Amino acid sequence: MTNTVMRFEHVSKRYGENTLAVDDFDLGVGDGEFVSIVGPSGCGKSTLLKLIMGLEPLTGGSLEYHAHAPSVSAMTGMVFQQPLLLPWHTVLDNVLVPSTLQSRSRRRTDRGRALELISMLGLTDFTESYPYQLSGGMQQRVGIARALLHDPRILLMDEPFGALDAMTRDQLTMDLLTIWERDRKTVLFITHSISEAVLLSDRVVVMTPRPGRIADVVGIDLPRPRTLATINTPEFGEYARRIRRVLDGTEAVTP
Numbered sequence: 001m002t003n004t005v006m007r008f009e010h011v012s013k014r015y016g017e018n019t020l021a022v023d024d025f026d027l028g029v030g031d032g033e034f035v036s037i038v039g040p041s042g043c044g045k046s047t048l049l050k051l052i053m054g055l056e057p058l059t060g061g062s063l064e065y066h067a068h069a070p071s072v073s074a075m076t077g078m079v080f081q082q083p084l085l086l087p088w089h090t091v092l093d094n095v096l097v098p099s100t101l102q103s104r105s106r107r108r109t110d111r112g113r114a115l116e117l118i119s120m121l122g123l124t125d126f127t128e129s130y131p132y133q134l135s136g137g138m139q140q141r142v143g144i145a146r147a148l149l150h151d152p153r154i155l156l157m158d159e160p161f162g163a164l165d166a167m168t169r170d171q172l173t174m175d176l177l178t179i180w181e182r183d184r185k186t187v188l189f190i191t192h193s194i195s196e197a198v199l200l201s202d203r204v205v206v207m208t209p210r211p212g213r214i215a216d217v218v219g220i221d222l223p224r225p226r227t228l229a230t231i232n233t234p235e236f237g238e239y240a241r242r243i244r245r246v247l248d249g250t251e252a253v254t255p
């Protein structure tokens with residue numbers, strides 16, 4: 001693996017007395033690596049992102065960063081399942097929200113970068129549109145542009161395409177692949193879709209039901225650049241079946 005930017009060492013997270021959400025999660029994430037996390041509902045996937053963002057404290061273990069940045073928020077960009085756009089802001093203003101929160105002058109300096117990202121995500125004609133004038137897929141593109149505004153080293157994505165229809169999802173998956181191949185950011189991507197995980201990732205972390213432990217880490221050695229046609233190759237099918245077998249073989253363990 002290349003340089004590690006983030007390392008979970010035996011991380012556990014308990015909510016209250018009874019809910020052990022994540023247990024003994026041990027993983028290093030390489031610089032520029034695309035890592036997906038798949039697992040049953042409630043196995044602690046979103047919790048892992050909350051721990052990274054510092055929104056929740058760890059119960060056990062440690063989480064270390066090796067990226068040079070003044071803060072976790074400067075180092076990471078976050079994309080949620082719902083893009084959480086401000087309805088009274090245009091596309092440009094929504095992308096610029098992180099700058100506006102800092103200062104007016106920051107907003108002015110970031111305007112060019114925001115327009116560049118809007119163009120990269122195919123939204124130039126909608127720069128001055130409001131969220132209600134956009135499709136779900138376009139709204140999610142705005143969410144991605146906003147997460148990339150400050151050029152974070154690490155992109156955290158929590159089921160970003162989960163609320164989209166199949167065709168829009170495929171299109172956005174391909175766009176994300178193109179963006180990633182260009183920038184090679186470190187991406188931690190949470191999904192329920194095995195094929196999305198295989199198509200995008202260098203490694204897929206498969207988790208057990210709660211308490212979420214690592215059941216397997218599957219390296220995806222498919223050539224890049226990948227396209228939707230990659231899904232039809234026998235190698236792709238083999239990876240997808242292997243992950244499915246691991247998911248089907250994991251049993252719920254009482255905390």
Ligand SMILES: Nc1ncnc2c1ncn2[C@@H]1O[C@H](COP(=O)(O)OP(=O)(O)OP(=O)(O)O)[C@@H](O)[C@H]1O
Pocket residue numbers: 015016019021039040041042043044045046047048210
């Ligand atoms: N703030 C909280 N307080 C108490 N329990 C919580 C809290 N957040 C999450 N949990 C519990 O921790 C467990 C893991 O939740 P988490 O949202 O991380 O799972 P997930 O794998 O992301 O689920 P899904 O795939 O359904 O989004 C669940 O049992 C959930 O009920």
